[in-house]
Amino acid sequence: MTDYYEVLGVERSASDEQIKKAYRKMSRKYHPDIAGPEYEDKFKEVNNAYEVLSDPDKKRMYDSGVDPNDPNASAGFSSAGFGDMGDIFGQFFGNAFGGGNQGPIPRTQPGRDSLATASIDLKTTVFGGTAQVTINTFGLCPECGGTGTANDxxxxxxxxxQGRGMRQKVVRSMLGQMMTTAPCERCEGHGTIIEHPCPKCQGHGRIRTSRKVGVSVPAGIDDNTRLRLAHQGEVGEGGGAAGDLYVDIRVKRxxxxxxxxxxLHCWIQIPMSWAVLGHQLDIETFDGKQEIDIPEGCQPEQTVSLKGLGVxxxxxPxxxxxxxxxxxxHIPTKLSNDERELITKFGKSHDKGKAQVKQSSRPAGERKGFFSKLKDALG
Incomplete structure (x- = not known):
């Protein structure tokens, strides 16, 4: 059995006030929003300990050697397989059939998940980096630390x-008068009432806030990838553990x-003379300027690959x-008389005897596969 006194760091003879102060200190120390998501289990353990030691009935049960949080600590009809049926009958006939064991609703509830979108540039996908997103959600109340009460x-x-969180009342139906069980309207099913709520959060233990979150973007990430940030979402009622934050990554053009x-692909327009004679030039890359060689006789859409400079x-990684x-x-569309004369001389010299036009169903220079060559050989 868990030692709840040790969890809160108090003696077994501690007063209610000492237990309350110890809880506030420990809950702030281990809250995931303050200490980090790795302390979520410890935060839940602290809450469980305070839930038992702050309730006179549960504390009396615990001091007698029975853990109220242990589902096997007590047995009713449910242990004989009638638990579900008892709950059904309990809605109509109260505790007579074992249906009144629902108990009060805990004030501390886990928060919901949140969703955000982050836009990054292409360079971030190459090397990785950090993106900033702004989320509007519930955060821990700084005034009361999540308890929802004023002045501790x-x-x-x-x-x-009487702390049960449920009330019974008689209703009339076709079958006559029947007893039903419903959440208490005054305490909303919690079993307790906050007489002096925290003025900042009005007793909810959380407030609506806007905050920035840094998102670690791994290198090589694709567009429309969804990342999960544990415990960075909405803080729950009563200062409950935060949900997760999901971030959709959008890569800008x-x-x-x-x-x-x-x-990575880029297109470089070069003069016709460079394509004919070859050339050397520098191009911009995400790794800085790089020198490439245009081969002599370069054809349109010919490519040059720079190894290891992609994503x-x-x-x-x-x-x-x-x-x-x-x-x-780039083929010039306007020529001077001298340029036209030079091109005409070049054509007469280079294209002499090549007047016959070759016509094909495929681009010139396209390589055929094995089966295409076999088909051509067999006619």
Whole structure:
């Protein structure tokens, strides 16, 4: 059995006030929003300990050697397989059939998950980085630390339901008068009432807030990827543990590069003379300027690959794809008389005897596969 006194760091002879102060100190120390998500289990343990030691009946039961949080500590009809049926009958006939064991609703509830969108540039997908998102959600109340009470007060037992959280009342039906059980309207099913709520959060233990969250973006991430940040979402009622934050990644369009898998592609327009004679030039990359060689006789859409200058691979971040440069040859549309004369001389010399036009169903220079060659051989 868990030692709840040890969890709160108090002696067994501690007063209610000492237990309350110890709880406030421990809950703030181990709250996931303050200490970090790895302390969520410890935070729940502290809450469980205070829930038992702050309730006179539960504390009396615990001091007698029975843990109220242990479902096997007591047995009723449910242990004989009639628990579900007892709950059904209990809605109509109260405790007569064992249906009154629902208990009060805990004030501390887990928070819901949140969703946000982060836009990153293409360079961040290459090397990884950090994106900032702003979320509007519930955060822990800084005034009361999540307890919902003012001046460190303790909730008092509801006088209407005597702390049970449920009330019975008689209703008339076709079968006559019947007893039903419903949450207590005065305490809303909690079994306790906060007489002096925290003025900042009005007793909820949380407030609506806007905050920025840094999102670690792994290298090689794809567009429309969803990342999960544990315990960065909405803080629950009563200062309950925060839910998760999900961030959808959107990659903005880049002006210079297009991504295909792990490779980057760019298109470079070069003069016709460079394509004919070859040339050397510098291009911009995410790794700085890189020198590339345009081969002599370069054809339109011919490519040059720069190894290892593409996008990092998700499963092997130390490896990267390639940067593929596509060449687009610019054909002049207006020529001076001297240029036209030079081109005419070049054509007469270079294209002499090549007047016959070759016509094909495939682009010139396209390689055929094995089955295409076999088909051509067999006619």
């Amino acid at each position: 007060e303790k909730p008092v037992t509801c006088p209407d339901c 880049d002006k210079q590069f297009t991504r295909e898998g792990d490779d 990092a691979k998700v499963k092997r 130390q490896e990267r794809g390639d940067l593929v440069a596509h060449f687009s040859v």
